[in-house]
Amino acid sequence: MVAFGVFVSILPLFYILLRTFQIGLDELVNSLFRVRTLELVYNSLALTFVVCLTAMTIGTAQAWLSFRSDLAFRRLFQVVAILPLAMPSYVLAYAWLSVSSEVNGFFGSWLVLSISTTPYVFLAVSAAFNRHSGAGEEVARTLGRSQLTVARTITWPAIRNAVFGSGLLVALYTLSDFGAVSLMRFDTFTRAIYNAYRASFDRNAAASLALVLVLLTIILIRIESRSGTLRTTKSSGQYRALQTKLGKWQVGAQVLLISWFVIGVLIPIMSIIYWTVIGQSQSNLGEISRALANTVSYGLAGGLAVAFVGLAVAILVVRYKSKYSVKVEETILITHALPGVVVALSFVFLVNQSVPSLYQTSALVLLAYLALFLPNAVAVLKVPISQVPTGIEEVSRTLGSSQIQTLRRVVIPAAAPGIISATAFVGLTVIKELPATLILRPTGIETLATRLWSATSVSAFSAAAPYALLLVLVAGIPALFVNREIRATQNRSNLVVKEADYSDSEVK
């Protein structure tokens, strides 16, 4: 099981390396020139940079205002800040496109991806504020330091790692996003790879571009893994942190947060509802319900399959630590930010070369989900498994149960609530997945995501609306609850913050 998971996980990377050797350096350089690679690099990096900057600024401001100031309606803003997580980036892109045709290209992509990624920064920085009691600030104030000096010397160091760590995550998310940029018609790597594949089934161009994108991603992951996770002392009990009085800035802060809410949540939701109502008379209920059924089936099958393999890996990694299990985890984590487009194309080409009968089957779609989401599943499943005390396993052994029986009778049942929410988390992530489903699904099978994508591509906004609405209702809103549950479990455990960060995100 574990070996199978590892095998599937490394297939895409293996493919890319294989292609690179097959293509050869000369041809690689040629095909990169043919497809305006420099322009794509520039576009991708520019977009990544501005999205990072926006998300880091707004997310940190939201977190500081709602946890460390006397902002009115703080609790409400704490909830509002994570609402955009209910909308996959391509749903948000659809919503804004349907508001105005002016929103597109670089500007549109920047807007939509900033809205989508800001909650990750907000969550990471809020968590840092909560870990850090604020007692340090109070002591510093009594030692005669000004508010500004305290912010610079005490507060900022406490949240710095969270800000930059989540910033890198945002960068990975932006680089690998396919849905939003392609609907916004902004040429980044992911869109170009898809088009190269679509237009001509041009393997070399698509593969060369994928190679460059993967290199960029790996550089980011290297930086991410090197930025160590700061362990701060956990605040004990109900400590009320020092709250900065906003005074005359109160109004300004309210305006800022409310406008962000209007742009990020209110307008998109209103637009989706508006178009749903407008198009009500023409909507094809049979088509919609078929797409819904397919989506739910993929979600269930994908969620169960990925969680099942993930559970095996998580148990191995947490309970049977060895050189071998550490390697297994590292191998799986390497793939944690491979863009969905790249994974999907690797599977198309690999399968066509080796087992053509798998091409365009649901089985292949599930394999791709496994490659895409196994790292997330393992990260989320490790927490409940590691929370089962080893003492109860030992007791179970003395009471006559073997290792395997102990897993079945004690470890898995005791971790069941966490395992169930992890499975739900993976299932919902699968439902929201776009590029792999789009590329690999059997002909004629449509899901909510693919329907939304194709209707929006031809500006059929009212036809697309019910799919957007259903995606928010079926996947987005449940995901908010499941993620909250998972975060709560992680806060109870002593696992490092970094895992909490990316289990929350669906970087693909």
Place this chain on the structure above:
Amino acid sequence: MSEKVKLENVSKSFDGVSVLQNVSFTVADGSLLTILGASGGGKTTLLRLIAGFDSVDSGSITMNGREVSSEALSLPPEKRNVGFVPQDSALFPHLSVSKNIAYGLSHLKSEARAAKVSDLLELIGMGDHKDSLPDTLSGGQRQRVAIARALAPNPDVILLDEPFAALDAQLRSKLREDVRAILRAANATAILVTHDQEEALSIADQVAILREGTVAQIGSPRSIYSQPVDVSLAKFLGDAVVIPGVVASGKVSTQLGDLIPIVAQPEGTKGQVAIRPENLYLQPDPKGLAVVTGRQFFGHDALVEVKTAAGIVKARTSGPISPEVGMPVTVWVRGSVNFYPAG
């Protein structure tokens, strides 16, 4: 009484660091052995070797006449028929009290199992809680359930790893008596490890003192307390006044007078005498050479500091009639003393 558990020359090291060396002892059927030692002394390792969580490097462990661990062989825990009660009780969080107790009884038919569980619930006095989940129980209740769960499959020996350490002082002594009674009622053979002298002495049939990975002394609680084999054990097992002395005419001559050694020593032997504070008697005496310099009052008794020719010594006196600070006294030693020849 027959031997239930027997350890012979058991040694264990981790990463080249020796934790246990040549540990040997036996536990008689139906008796309770406490293993007393400072933390880091190898107590828990010893218990884990007996339970089968780790295997011995050399030596052997025999249970009920069957060898369970040696250099060549190590039965897994599930094949050893031992009961285990860890410090934090480690109840299965997803199972009710009665299902926790029934966990090790899956080989029984359901009626037999239910009967056994209800017997044990009665034994630990928790019949009212049979359907409760562990997180609704108090620390003491959890520990009782953990003991019942360990007793359920009739193990050859039940192993308790600091079972009272996580409880507050008052609850601890109450539970200690209860556990002793439960183990006796079940006629169970048990090994309990602890770092608490009072606990080790008060409930054991036999006490083994583990020091730096070896058994320093083993015996009844009374003999361990009154005749420690060396000065450092005397100090470890409670307060002790240690003063130098030399044997002259069959007695040990010290600055607190001529004392009678428990074991006769040759003339002229030099060494140290260890006296328990309760064996010092303070007689109020205006001409006394010693003077009271401090007093810790505990209610039922008091620990009085006295400045004597031998330095400051501590004496335990009855609380209500203990002498005041500043009072001159004469110090007497009651009974025979332990004398440890130097070198």
